[in-house]
Amino acid sequence: MVHGTTSLGHLHSRRIDVPPGSPASCQGRHRASAIFSWFAGAGGDPAELVSGFLAGNGLDVRNIGRTVTQVHPSGDGTLCGAALYVSAAAGCVMAGADPGRPSPVPGVPDVYAVVYEHAESPDVRDTPGETYLVPGASGTNRMPASWTLGPWTSSWSPAEHAAAVQAVREAIGRGDVYQTNVVGHLIAPYTGDPWPALRRVAALPGARYGGVLGGDGWALATATPETLVEVRDGRVITRPIKGTRPATASGRRELLASRKERAEHVMIVDLERNDLARLPGVGPVRVDELFAVRRWVDLWQAESVVSAPITGRLGLADLLRAVCPGGSVTGAPKLAALAEIARLEPVGRGVSMGALGWIGTGHLDLGLSIRTVAVDGQRVHAWAGGGITWDSDPDAEVAEAAAKAAPIRAALQSG
Template sequence: MGDPGDPAELVSAFLSGNGLPVREFGRTASQIHPTGAGTPCGAALYVSASAGSVMVGGPPGAPSPVPGIPDVVAVAYVHDPTESSRSVVEACAMGPDDSGGFESGAGGARPWRVGPWRDSWSRAEHAAAVAAARAAIGRGDVYQVNIVGHASAPYTGDPGPALTRVAGLPGARYGGVLTGRGWAIATASPETLVEVRGGRVITRPIKGTRPATAAGRRELLGSAKERAEHVMIVDLQRNDLARLGGVGPVRVDELFAVRRWCGLWQAESVVSAPIERPLGLAELLRAVCPGGSVTGAPKLAALSEIARLEPVGRGVSMGALGWVGTDHVDLGLSIRTAAVDGERVHLWAGGGITWDSDETAEVDEAAAKAAPMRAAIEGSAPAFA
């Protein structure tokens, strides 16, 4: 089923109608929720980058290369004492398809094979987009803009094991697979878009990447360019949370901590604010979507540059994917995310561009982020040392 309405309100109405307390988070921490048969236990939630942009008044960007996947999917679950797993009670989708079981059009009985990858741009075209982003920064249109590329390949066989390998990549804070009729999404995201837990709203922006070696760690920690880029996004995330009417003072709990994802070091910060007045999911999504670390600053101006520079839509990537529970929300930013339709497997990777960016280095960084996902999809085993 499709619905062209406001994505944030569509999701909130659906989840609230299925018994989840998403209209007022401030009271959920002190509530005791029933757990008997048929009572809600939570919902899986996915919001595309395009839907997130629309929520804040930005352009939707280029068309998605996976048009069969809806822009918003919510799947509600209830407690079922007769089953070891939760039971799906209803699905809400905004787009051309309903959520349901994945059915591969390629035929699951054939062996898994991935054909040649087709990139949305060549290395030279990617470098030219980086140069164009730097020119926009030079004009004062933006301070930073994130540029993302897309790649896809034909496949045969059952994509399930390949998607499970993607979801299991080391360093994933959000590892999982969401399926629908004729499509599936797999994420191995290390980044928290937004979490609501214990009376606080939390976001953990990631910006800054180096190889996961001792030298790479020293280089990341010592890079003035990476730190400046990171702090700019932390400030953007602080402003996003501060725009929420129901929260108190925003603080940076941790700044520029180095974490590992597969064979890469990445810099992460933790930003949070207490919930002091009623706050709902719709307001929360409008404040944080799409994530600042995959857009840039100022956010609306960066979204305009993204729509101008990227030849292929971000599809399922750079959006939100996670869980809405009865007493918490935990949504990952859907970086390091792949998707399949009935014929092709898709993935995306990119990076933040500042005035100090080097075109070749930015192209290499995007390739480094995509490499573990390509290897997981193909079934090879890269070394993450």
């Protein structure tokens, strides 16, 4: 399918799980009523196409800026909201940039939205603990529920990763970019039911948008702590994360004292300020909090809060075009950094480094899909990387990417 809507009847093999970013009051009560999917290369403006789909299904995404969070009726059959996923490649299309190498999970749409109604009981179409019905239109491929994860293979060796870091440093030396994020891909074969493993990923501590989303032939889980964009109570907000250390007392001191990490972080904060300032109908952009230290699993990470008041009409399409792909996973200037990424990364970013979250009847909340994994019928896919500046040490950057991937790998393996 190129793009369009799908009735629930075509998704008979997919379990309905907790969508990323969905309100706690609605969890366990979601019933999918309409589906949208779009693949890179299909043509058209994905931001406009998904906006039209959501508006046609009752969500006021053409003027989300003035919406104030409020309590809506929640009886059986009433509109709950929509899960929205946008790949890094789709973000590149929206930004007018080269999307880079093809996704290693080609069955996952580049834009995917599911509209949900409230239900007295969730729409579960498989029995946990017995057999797993591999997502797919045929509904005939059953596998045992036991879970076995095979060995991991990386898209590049540590030496190749370090060489990419050095290549970015050389590009900075030439004045092509100020900072570029480089990301590697990990893949492992599996057998059995992946859903318990995906739920373990989504439940990792610090996962602000923890959840699972799936379609025909694929599923993804996110443990992302990072807000790409939130619209709530008349403000548009982003919370960029940049800077990592082990979650120890000495690690916290190191992070706070690191001139390299702070400089890298401030560059991305300035980029995000510029992204929000490009939006129509917003007032002055301000930094509400700078370089605050937050914890994700066993890592400290530096986070800032950037926001602006919404003073006029603001639609979802304009919002997606302004913030996708997220600056903390591209670099600065954004288009030049994306060109470096397309040149250096050997595998597409797939479901990672995009947007993933919830559009409600009274708010919008999209996370940046870092710490995110995908499964197809045979393999698990994960991604990890980091921002590179002139002061980056290649070996340290390789180690940082491994540290970010380690909790994800452990959660997948632990069953």
